[in-house]
Amino acid sequence: MKSTQKPHVVVIGAGLGGLSAAISLATEGFSVDLLEKNDKVGGKLNVLEKEGFSFDLGPSILTMPHIFRALFSRAGKEMADYVNIQTVEPHWRNFFPDGSTLDLSADPSVMAQELAKLGDNSAEEFAQFLAYSKRLCDVTEAGYFAHGLDSFWELLSHYGPLKSLQEFDVFRSMDQGVRRFIKNPKLVDVLNYFIKYVGSSPYDAPALMNLLPYIQFGYGLWYIQGGMYSMAQGLQKLALELGVTIRVNTEVTAIEHAAGRASGVRLQDGQLLAADIVVSNMEVLPAYQKLMASQAQEIRRIAKFAPSCSGLVLHLGVDRIYSQLAHHNFFYSDQPREHFKAIFHDHQLSEDPTIYLVAPCKSDPGQAPAGCEIIKILPHIPHIDPNKPLTAEDYHAMRERVLLKLERMGLTDLRQHIVCEESWTPVDIQAKYYSNQGSIYGVVADRFKNLGFKNAQRSKVLKNLYFVGGSVNPGGGMPMVTLSGQLVRDKILADLGMVGK
Secondary structure: OOOOOOOEEEEEOOEHHHHHHHHHHHHOOOEEEEEOOOOOOEOOOOEEEEOOEEEEOOOOOEOOHHHHHHHHHHOOOOHHHOOOEEEOOOOEEEEOOOOOEEEEOOOHHHHHHHHHOOOOOHHHHHHHHHHHHHHHHHHHHHHHHHHOOOOHHHHHHHHOHHHHHHHOOOOOEHHHHHHOOOOOHHHHHHHHHHHHHHOOOOOOOEHHHHHHHHHHHHHOOEEEOOOOOHHHHHHHHHHHHOOOEEEOOOOEEEEEEEOOEEEEEEEOOOOEEEOOEEEEOOOHHHHHHHHOOOOHHHHHHHHHOOEOOEEOEEEEEEOOOOOOOOOEEEEOOOOHHHHHHHHHOOOOOOOOOOEEEEOHHHOOHHHOOOOOEEEEEEEEEOOOOOOOOOOHHHHHHHHHHHHHHHHHOOOOOHHHHEEEEEEEOHHHHHHHHOOHHHOOOOEOOOOOOOOOOOEOOEOOOOOOEEEOOOOEOOOOOHHHHHHHHHHHHHHHHHHOOOOOO
8 A cells, every 4th residue: 555645543552562653653654543441551561659669560671772762763852851761780689599699790890700609610601601692682683673574484584594593593492502601500590581581481482582691781781760660651751742642541342344454443432443554562362352353263373372471470568678689689499490391381380489579679769668668579470271270379379489488598577577568460460451361471482382483563364453562573571562663663664665664
């Protein structure tokens, strides 16, 4: 379709992918309506004010800030006028079952001192691994990210078969890629757990996921001043300035279509909102199930794009300070392979989970009352499995197991110091965000199920329906879902025969 008049776009869902798509298209002159079923924009980037504590309910880490800056700069704005970010040091602190710790730091001299604790050749091995990680990152950014490649066949076409096989280390898992360079089991666990960014298993994910450490070390690890939700507020302000119409508390119940094209969306109140193009920030499988239930064949086709893991998310306000914590912390399982097997193969709650713990008051004391701090706890757990349902009692037992483990590993009397609590299970996550089976990170990265790829951004059913967010390429996490909104702009411009990629 070629036209001098740019069409009207309806974006379903105001998560970071939807916000990015709306901003990217509005910057190009499109008329955009952005619809959100919840009471605020941001999707999983959410916030809760409770009893003097400010809990960031979603993502806790910002990486690749240049992807966010691109939204502002293309609109002729400076991100610093909307969002202030600051580096986090150390990146995170690792706590091991034997009582030892290891910090990851952006400072090479500090990192060398930390690696020296391991008492072997870990510093040299880490340098070799990081060079490998950088190579993976460079080749991925040059094609997969920059051109929005949507399948393994597009990858082969862009890079060529030989380069694809060599450069992407396609025959190894993430864990096997780490072990090519790293011998120390503690450092193996640390590097394997970068998989947290995409909610998968290092034993199943492709070795390409080893680009994640370089993304963090190369682009830095950041915190958003005033809380992570400030990014959603900054993007909302930019979208409104660009003329995007944002409607919250507005749920879409159907995508209307005829002759292979979307004609608009039906709202919960029965209203029909016409559209020339529809962009869905709802995950692909739930979108077809809820909004286009007639597409049974397509629903079966995309079932291979299985959901990532979920999480038991505990937001705790405590009436003391735990000085041993950094901003970001990991408490490792003594049996990491069994931990991942329980989540991704047995669909059971791990008996000895690795625990991600965020203490944001280390960077931003104002998020809690004086003398208090926030302890956010996130062990990964299975997504909802109808064949192996977990009960509220199961999740409560997991909560107790996690808190007891943290107390054993140094957080003395943690349960006695909780004065405020907000907890989320996969059931809550699914209900709030319509995520596929309570997934947090979209589609799982699994080299056998999907070669690590996600759904394509272009619908194979309707020519003018597109998808953004964690269930499509390039995947989950704040920068990737934001990039998906920019890539969908490029695809729409190309499909319309306008200037673009």
